[in-house]
Amino acid sequence: MRLHFADTSRKKSITAFLKEWENSTDYISVNTSGSTGVPKTIQLRKDHMLISARKTLSYLKIPPLSTFHLGLSTQTIAGKMMLVRALVNEAELIVSEVSTKTFDKIKKPIHFTAMVPLQLEKYLQENSSLPIETILVGGAAIGSDLAQKAAKSKAAIFHTFGMTETISHVALKALSNNINNTYHALPGISFSTNINNELIISFPEISELPITTNDVVEIIDYQSFKWIGRSDFCINSGGIKLFPEELEQRLGRFISHPYFISSMPDEHLGQAVVMIIQSNIPLEFTKNDFNDLLNPFEIPKYFQVLENFISTPSGKISRTLTQQKTRNNAWRKIL
Numbered sequence: 380m381r382l383h384f385a386d387t388s389r390k391k392s393i394t395a396f397l398k399e400w401e402n403s404t405d406y407i408s409v410n411t412s413g414s415t416g417v418p419k420t421i422q423l424r425k426d427h428m429l430i431s432a433r434k435t436l437s438y439l440k441i442p443p444l445s446t447f448h449l450g451l452s453t454q455t456i457a458g459k460m461m462l463v464r465a466l467v468n469e470a471e472l473i474v475s476e477v478s479t480k481t482f483d484k485i486k487k488p489i490h491f492t493a494m495v496p497l498q499l500e501k502y503l504q505e506n507s508s509l510p511i512e513t514i515l516v517g518g519a520a521i522g523s524d525l526a527q528k529a530a531k532s533k534a535a536i537f538h539t540f541g542m543t544e545t546i547s548h549v550a551l552k553a554l555s556n557n558i559n560n561t562y563h564a565l566p567g568i569s570f571s572t573n574i575n576n577e578l579i580i581s582f583p584e585i586s587e588l589p590i591t592t593n594d595v596v597e598i599i600d601y602q603s604f605k606w607i608g609r610s611d612f613c614i615n616s617g618g619i620k621l622f623p624e625e626l627e628q629r630l631g632r633f634i635s636h637p638y639f640i641s642s643m644p645d646e647h648l649g650q651a652v653v654m655i656i657q658s659n660i661p662l663e664f665t666k667n668d669f670n671d672l673l674n675p676f677e678i679p680k681y682f683q684v685l686e687n688f689i690s691t692p693s694g695k696i697s698r699t700l701t702q703q704k705t706r707n708n709a710w711r712k713i714l
């Protein structure tokens with residue numbers, strides 16, 4: 380691997396990872412994201428990380444000795460795996476800052492990079508003249524507006540599905556050229572569901588036992604599925620099960636501020652749908668604003684505006700900690 384630092388402040392963290400990778404132990408310590416619970420440190424086998432890296436490079440047909448870009452933190456599994464893929468590929472790796480400005484100093488065409496949705500949005504808006512052949516985007520859901528922009532890009536863009544425990548992604552959804560909501564497995568990985576329609580991942584090369592997730596999916600076949608939402612976020616409102624992520628995807632065309640859908644106790648419905656928005660200016664919503672995007676029983680009953688959300692170290696919104704910042708007397712009625 381040939382390293383080039385567009386951001387010299389990252390030399391220390393990259394060097395630390397490479398030393399850990401080259402030492403005599405068989406494991407790498409990785410922190411989980413903490414987006415759905417308390418972050419924890421787990422040990423991943425280096426040979427398993429190599430298996431994952433080779434699967435991704437093969438699936439995406441990335442040629443050896445390519446030019447890679449790293450604009451993700453190496454404190455996360457996504458950043459660590461971009462380093463491992465670069466090592467396997469014997470790539471030139473351009474390391475730049477971890478921000479939406481990650482491409483501002485880069486002039487050279489890139490074969491392969493990984494981003495979070497905010498970085499992808501900035502790239503498509505301001506840096507799309509920089510040629511990039513293949514882009515992985517993950518760490519958070521992608522709204523319908525960003526998905527439509529990605530579909531028009533010349534780059535091959537894939538939304539990832541996976542977790543730290545599966546060593547980054549196990550399935551990819553193509554966003555470019557056509558908007559398709561189906562994730563397809565990497566080679567050697569297969570899927571099934573339990574009675575609650577929660578995804579079960581079979582990845583025998585890294586785990587003897589199947590891995591059961593909290594992700595509710597619609598199985599297409601043993602190697603593909605459509606993602607619906609997380610079972611631990613499911614809202615039971617008047618006996619109807621609603622998945623916040625599904626509602627958020629539809630509302631992405633309407634709301635420009637960071638936001639998420641959640642719930643609060645309701646004496647009639649059991650749980651009422653609510654919306655929490657990040658903004659430093661006052662906002663107003665009425666039922667009519669949602670009529671073209673949501674069914675009547677899906678429309679948030681209340682909303683609340685916060686100046687700042689709480690994020691995990693990997694940049695995801697911590698829904699639990701952020702909702703703890705809400706105040707009972709600050710909810711504004713929509714319905």
